[in-house]
Amino acid sequence: MPDTPPVIEIRDLHKSYGDLEVLKGVDITAHKGDVVSLIGSSGSGKSTLLRCANLLEDSQKGDILFKGEAVKWRGQGLNRRPADPKQVLRIRTNLSMVFQQFNLWAHMTILQNVMEAPLTVLGRNRGEVETAARAYLAKVGIGDKCDAYPAQLSGGQQQRAAIARALCMEPEALLFDEPTSALDPELEQEVVKVIKALAQEGRTMIIVTHDMKMAHDVSDHVVFLHQGLIEEQGPPDLLFGAPKSERLRGFLSSTSHAA
Numbered sequence: 001m002p003d004t005p006p007v008i009e010i011r012d013l014h015k016s017y018g019d020l021e022v023l024k025g026v027d028i029t030a031h032k033g034d035v036v037s038l039i040g041s042s043g044s045g046k047s048t049l050l051r052c053a054n055l056l057e058d059s060q061k062g063d064i065l066f067k068g069e070a071v072k073w074r075g076q077g078l079n080r081r082p083a084d085p086k087q088v089l090r091i092r093t094n095l096s097m098v099f100q101q102f103n104l105w106a107h108m109t110i111l112q113n114v115m116e117a118p119l120t121v122l123g124r125n126r127g128e129v130e131t132a133a134r135a136y137l138a139k140v141g142i143g144d145k146c147d148a149y150p151a152q153l154s155g156g157q158q159q160r161a162a163i164a165r166a167l168c169m170e171p172e173a174l175l176f177d178e179p180t181s182a183l184d185p186e187l188e189q190e191v192v193k194v195i196k197a198l199a200q201e202g203r204t205m206i207i208v209t210h211d212m213k214m215a216h217d218v219s220d221h222v223v224f225l226h227q228g229l230i231e232e233q234g235p236p237d238l239l240f241g242a243p244k245s246e247r248l249r250g251f252l253s254s255t256s257h258a259a
């Protein structure tokens, strides 16, 4: 779709924590319907990149565009901050994040967890939100868990609740940070299944994952990060089937699920 701007476009992004330069000029583009996976060793900057993309973290240089709209900054370098809080809220609520540790509220039922942000952040109508929340919970296969509390669910069910919560914001894109890493292998697959279904229905997603089989199966594009730079990227068949860089070959042979 060359005429519509990408949902997310990151250009030459630089991010430091004090003296530690974590992102050294990274470009990522996700058009509507694209699934982009980010792979790389621990510490390569994958989580930081996702957090910068939805403005949970500041960055020092480079551009972040949401549907063609560039984030407005004030200040420079370590003093650079987003200039427009309304713009930040609009972008952040349109790029819903799913975390490794689910981050559900322990004192709320699953249904309340899913309804919370649409009600309080978006100010949507309670009846409509409840209908949508129940539908998303059914969609991820836990429609019978609405009245349960997070502690009463398995890890795989909690993560699916977290995905329903992200979907209930009706975001333009979903950002996943290692969504299956905290799960036992047998529970991992139920979450992978949900992510595959979302990919098939044309959701725009950026997925940080250690699961090379999932990355291979769901992605349109895979990006291998190494020490804050893109070392290699391409379509999954090429990236996993014919990796060019020595570092990517080493990384893939060190991961157990290489496709």
Ligand SMILES: Nc1ncnc2c1ncn2[C@@H]1O[C@H](COP(=O)(O)OP(=O)(O)O)[C@@H](O)[C@H]1O
Pocket: 017, 020, 022, 040, 041, 042, 043, 044, 045, 046, 047, 048, 049
């Ligand atoms: N809040 C922080 N303060 C200081 N250093 C951080 C912070 N978050 C991450 N880092 C550092 O940034 C680097 C990249 O981290 P991260 O983005 O979490 O990598 P990944 O997700 O690829 O494992 C690491 O060296 C990490 O220690």
Ligand SMILES: [Mg+2]
Pocket: 046, 047, 048, 178
């Ligand atoms: Mg990480």
